[in-house]
Amino acid sequence: MPDEFTKKQLLSFWSRVSIIDFFDCWEWAGYVNDSGYGILIICHTNRKQGYRVHRLAWLLTYGEIPTGQMVLHRCGNPSCCNTNHLYLGNHSDNMRDKVEHNRLRKQNRSLLLSSKRHSKQASSS
Numbered sequence: 001m002p003d004e005f006t007k008k009q010l011l012s013f014w015s016r017v018s019i020i021d022f023f024d025c026w027e028w029a030g031y032v033n034d035s036g037y038g039i040l041i042i043c044h045t046n047r048k049q050g051y052r053v054h055r056l057a058w059l060l061t062y063g064e065i066p067t068g069q070m071v072l073h074r075c076g077n078p079s080c081c082n083t084n085h086l087y088l089g090n091h092s093d094n095m096r097d098k099v100e101h102n103r104l105r106k107q108n109r110s111l112l113l114s115s116k117r118h119s120k121q122a123s124s125s
């Protein structure tokens with residue numbers, strides 16, 4: 001592993017992962033960037049490095065991420081650290097996932113909107 005982590009750093013990482021249910025998404029409770037990815041800054045002996053927390057979760061659970069591989073979310077939730085929701089894939093897997101999850105999100109949104117519209121109609125009549 002190119003980066004070594006101290007016990008304290010590991011504890012501070014997992015203490016910020018909100019685990020409510022083993023099977024649900026484990027939300028990152030720390031800083032989240034504009035794209036929705038959880039970020040943790042770790043101070044190594046002579047440098048600081050920002051890690052995407054889902055990559056960190058993978059690294060700590062399964063070990064090294066092979067070169068050219070990306071850690072992707074089955075659940076489409078970028079701040080999720082549940083290692084059971086993560087898998088390794090390449091750039092095209094990532095693009096396919098993004099399209100799929102965007103489509104699902106849009107569907108959910110339109111379902112939500114249509115159910116809101118229905119409840120408005122119900123309450124106005």
Ligand SMILES: [Zn+2]
Pocket residue numbers: 024025026073075076077080081082085
């Ligand atoms: Zn998840």
